[in-house]
Amino acid sequence: MWKRGEVERPPVSGREVTGAAPPVLPAVPSAPRVNAPETEAIRHMDKDAFNVGKSVVFKGELSGSEDLVVEGTVEGKVELREHILTVGSHGKIKAEVFAKIVIVLGEVVGNITASEKVELRESGSVDGDITAPRVGIAEGAHLRGSVDMQKKPVAAAAPSPAAKPEAKLAPLPAGAPAAGTQRAPGA
Amino acid sequence: MSGLRGWLSRLASERQADDAEPAGGPEPAGYPTVTSKGLPKFLAYLDTRPAPVLLDLGAFSGSNVTFFGQRLGGKVIIGDLFAELERHARESPAEELAAFLSKRFAREEASLDGVLLWDVCDYLSRPAAKALAAALVRALRPDGALLGFFGNASHVDIGCTRFIVEDDLHVRLRPHASALARQGGMQNRDIIRMFDGLRVSDSYLLQNGWREMLFRKGGGGRPII
Numbered sequence: 001m002w003k004r005g006e007v008e009r010p011p012v013s014g015r016e017v018t019g020a021a022p023p024v025l026p027a028v029p030s031a032p033r034v035n036a037p038e039t040e041a042i043r044h045m046d047k048d049a050f051n052v053g054k055s056v057v058f059k060g061e062l063s064g065s066e067d068l069v070v071e072g073t074v075e076g077k078v079e080l081r082e083h084i085l086t087v088g089s090h091g092k093i094k095a096e097v098f099a100k101i102v103i104v105l106g107e108v109v110g111n112i113t114a115s116e117k118v119e120l121r122e123s124g125s126v127d128g129d130i131t132a133p134r135v136g137i138a139e140g141a142h143l144r145g146s147v148d149m150q151k152k153p154v155a156a157a158a159p160s161p162a163a164k165p166e167a168k169l170a171p172l173p174a175g176a177p178a179a180g181t182q183r184a185p186g187a
Numbered sequence: 188m189s190g191l192r193g194w195l196s197r198l199a200s201e202r203q204a205d206d207a208e209p210a211g212g213p214e215p216a217g218y219p220t221v222t223s224k225g226l227p228k229f230l231a232y233l234d235t236r237p238a239p240v241l242l243d244l245g246a247f248s249g250s251n252v253t254f255f256g257q258r259l260g261g262k263v264i265i266g267d268l269f270a271e272l273e274r275h276a277r278e279s280p281a282e283e284l285a286a287f288l289s290k291r292f293a294r295e296e297a298s299l300d301g302v303l304l305w306d307v308c309d310y311l312s313r314p315a316a317k318a319l320a321a322a323l324v325r326a327l328r329p330d331g332a333l334l335g336f337f338g339n340a341s342h343v344d345i346g347c348t349r350f351i352v353e354d355d356l357h358v359r360l361r362p363h364a365s366a367l368a369r370q371g372g373m374q375n376r377d378i379i380r381m382f383d384g385l386r387v388s389d390s391y392l393l394q395n396g397w398r399e400m401l402f403r404k405g406g407g408g409r410p411i412i
Contacts, residue, residue, distance in 0.1 A: 120249065134257075135252065135253055135256055136249075136253060137249025137250070137252050137253055138249055139248070139249055139250070140249075141249055142247075142267075143247065143249070143252070143265055143267075144265065144267065145264075145265065146262055146263060146264040146265065147252050147256050147262070147263045147265065148256075148261070148262040148263075149256035149257060149260060149261070149262075149263075150238045150260055150261060150262065
């Protein structure tokens with residue numbers, strides 16, 4: 001009896017879960033889940049960036065106060081208003097995206113709003129509208145939509161009150177756009 | 188020592204360039220550049236608009252989007268028409284192209300300040316070109332401007348061209364692979380008829396035979412500087 005109880009409680013630590021990600025996430029969360037515990041399981045301690053791995057499908061609203069690298073699939077809404085979102089070459093995002101900087105090497109379907117800049121790399125694809133003070137698009141990238149680089153402050157640039165308490169070591173939003181400062185050197 | 192200093196200097200300038208152009212990168216030299224007469228006038232008009240909305244129609248160029256976005260501080264709508272025309276040619280009968288273009292560019296009336304129409308019309312049949320022109324005329328706001336580039340009969344044999352804007356005056360012509368073929372140059376009068384509802388503000392014949400035509404919508408517009 002005692003032994004059976006022991007079997008039912010496998011010793012799980014964060015690191016062990018990370019090492020065995022596929023078995024721990026057998027059923028991809030289909031229902032919207034905010035800050036689900038599974039997200040801890042896919043954390044890669046790659047500097048301070050949070051990594052959504054290739055096999056992960058996340059549906060719902062994803063927000064946070066640290067950088068994020070997406071190599072899996074995210075559907076819903078992504079909000080990292082003071083941080084960097086990188087959509088890796090395997091990453092697929094079907095969501096509205098709000099971040100300070102967005103770097104796209106994979107695929108995004110949905111509108112992107114960045115308070116500082118958006119970089120669409122050669123392998124990147126965006127099907128949606130981009131709003132940011134600075135936008136860099138590599139030759140070979142795919143874009144269907146519009147690019148809005150208006151000289152007024154982007155609405156998303158306003159710091160999110162929800163993100164403030166978690167903003168550990170976050171520097172002041174130096175990238176907050178000011179009128180007339182968006183033009184890149186050499187433009 | 189001086190070699191090391193030079194190397195460090197080059198490295199520093201390369202890093203500086205990387206910072207300035209994060210993703211688009213400068214266009215490599217080697218392709219012919221033309222001096223545009225119409226583009227500076229077109230830009231001068233858009234400069235008078237507070238946050239202009241520009242439709243860029245032609246072969247997609249990321250550096251153009253960055254250029255116009257930064258230069259004008261407005262909204263650039265991208266229509267990679269070549270990709271869509273290729274897809275349409277593969278999947279649908281040619282007779283449906285005019286209807287496709289009318290539907291594809293059925294934008295809100297008077298919603299655009301400017302339209303850049305690179306050499307797209309050279310690849311379209313007359314009915315398709317006319318349908319596209321009608322949709323663009325409708326979407327252009329009163330006093331709005333349309334800058335069109337048109338090849339002539341001698342350009343039929345050259346492949347598709349990507350127009351890379353280098354600055355307000357210069358455009359680099361870069362060939363790119365495409366299954367589309369030019370239909371042959373249109374006469375000026377045919378082009379003018381096609382854009383019924385617009386008036387020709389300026390028309391230029393460039394040295395290499397390209398024609399630039401700047402149209403304005405309505406008759407009461409401010410003169411272009």
